[in-house]
Amino acid sequence: MGNAPTTPARKLTDAEARLAEIFAMQQSAGAPQLAKLRTAAFDAFAKTGLPNRRDEAWKYTDLRALLRDVKPLAEPPEDSAKQSARSAAVLEGVTSRRVVFVGGYFVPELSDLADLEAGLSVVSLSEALAKGDAAAMTQIGNVGEVDDPAFALNTAFMGEGVVIRVGAGVCVDRPIQLVFVAGAQPATYFLRSLVVVEKGARATLIESFEGETTQEYHVNAATEIVLEEGASLERLKISREGAAAMHVSTFVASLAADAQLSDFGFNLGGAVLRNQSFININGQGAHAGLRGANILKGKEHADATLFLDHAAERSESKALFKSVLDDSSQAVFQGKILVRPGAQKTDARMMARTLLLSEGAQANCKPELEIFADDVQCAHGSTVGALDENLIFYLMARGIPQVEAQSLLTEAFVGEVIDAVANRSVRDALSALVSERLRTR
Amino acid sequence: MTALLEIRDLKAEIAGKQILNGYDLTVKAGEVHAIMGPNGSGKSTLSYVLSGRPGYKITEGQALLAGADLSQMSVDERAAAGLFLAFQYPLEVPGVATMTFLRAALNAQRKKRGEEEMSSPDLIKRVKELAKILDMDMEMLRRPVNVGFSGGEKKRAETLQMMLLEPKLCILDETDSGLDIDALKVVSNGVNQLRSKDRGIVVITHYQRLLDYITPDVVHVQSAGRIVRTGGKELALELEETGYARYQSEAA
């Protein structure tokens, strides 16, 4: 997933020129170590510029063409915006520990950081950076080797987010929910989080992105997750962005021996949604379950690009992505599995299934396998189809109206990925979201 | 009094191929009719045409349910109007919980008829009663609709749906095939419980044996897309002896 070198003489796009300007202005802020990290990241970005369709990894989501201008970095939110964020991203029946960000700014008064479980630490990114949190400073940007311009941009500009640590052996039952609510004005948000789950610890992380506004805004979010030996994390990312929003997010995870990652990304709205995951399986016997669901309509575009790097023996990865596409929406699934030499007994499977509800909708699937070990099991597949007419007839023959029959079958289609969510209340809330979204289709 | 089901000179085709060739049948409320006939004679086709399966096209004639033209109704409207087809091959619906399905079906029908919906506790109670009558394990009904059910279990499940929905006109397409001897009795018993003066039942079957349990008022022989003979209960016994050979040549 490297980037093709661009000709040095290429004229910068307006957006690229603007990014360079903004970067130059913010450069002085922060500790020297941080400034170095940002500068290195921006330099890396500047080498290639915004990725375009000639970059394999960005083939179907041409960021250079899509990002025509750069919205200003967000100003601190108004009180009214904060107030309306109270009810944002509430998952019915889930008593999560909410950490709320409005318009890119951490809002302590809406966040619930009191009485943290013993061994759990949750600190805003800005605070961690200001304090010069040494551990965080060495881990941010270093969880995996990611050579990607959008991620580099995030590192260069990262503004707010959280640093979470779950101490060794600690089991945090209450889901930690990061709620990112867009502000009312056009803006660019660079959000960055680091989550470290220490040896044998366990936690559930929910990242909710929401935008009520029809204004155009841009989110560049990145989450880095370190799972130490035997650690286990269930992560859910729910993107319900505004109708004109562009959302690019990078997920980087490293799994030590016997670590368990269960990741579920759910896309329910936004003009352009790009979710790229770089999963580094470094320890023996580690397991990564990666699931995604898109329910798209209008001209929405969602791109899931997955890079699974198996570098240890007996590790497993199971990826299952489901898309329900209406109108002229578009889903992209790119998955690459790399099995490094010596990563014997790797079991890696990848599947993308698409349900087309309209003839104008489109699915692009591009799997890729690169295998350098001989005793492995790798499989990938994809299906694209419409709802089964016979099943619709069967349901209707029992008196269920056509639209309801279609939603029931569509919910069932998406249900397979949701059923795999371990946390029951979260699972129920997600099912409710699916029904709601399908009803308003 | 208008008949419950009135089929007049019905011609229908699938994929451009005419299967029903001038079908006449009248079922009055309170009656049980049996339709027997060789494979491929269009028995299932008749049931699909009546229930409105896409692809089946009426080219001539009429089918009326309690006086209302079925061809003017969508599939779900026909169901709400009281038509029920127990499928010859019930479908599996992965991912849709049986209870969800039953609730959606019953309440959609009730809503369309302007009746009050059934509450979930009442529904569960009713389904439990029916499961008992049909000797079905409730555990099965916690699974998605028909998924992983054996052939016989699917037929019981169809019967349960029918008993729950209480249709005016029940069409059972070979509900007996695939049932073991005990199951045949259990299912027949369920069907017999539905017999009433307001309801019509049409059983399509290949086996006289079913008619020992569900005694028909009228027996029809169908061949090459129409009814070629109608008689009483004894006609089924006669068919058992003689087979369909003479009807097939008559129809040709």
Ligand SMILES: Nc1ncnc2c1ncn2[C@@H]1O[C@H](COP(=O)(O)OP(=O)(O)OP(=O)(O)O)[C@@H](O)[C@H]1O
């Ligand atoms: N989709 C189709 N396209 C073309 N011909 C069809 C189609 N479906 C059914 N037929 C034909 O219609 C005829 C009637 O079929 P049907 O299933 O109604 O018979 P049946 O009387 O129910 O038979 P059985 O006793 O075997 O259940 C058969 O010749 C069959 O091949």
Ligand SMILES: [Mg+2]
């Ligand atoms: Mg048949």
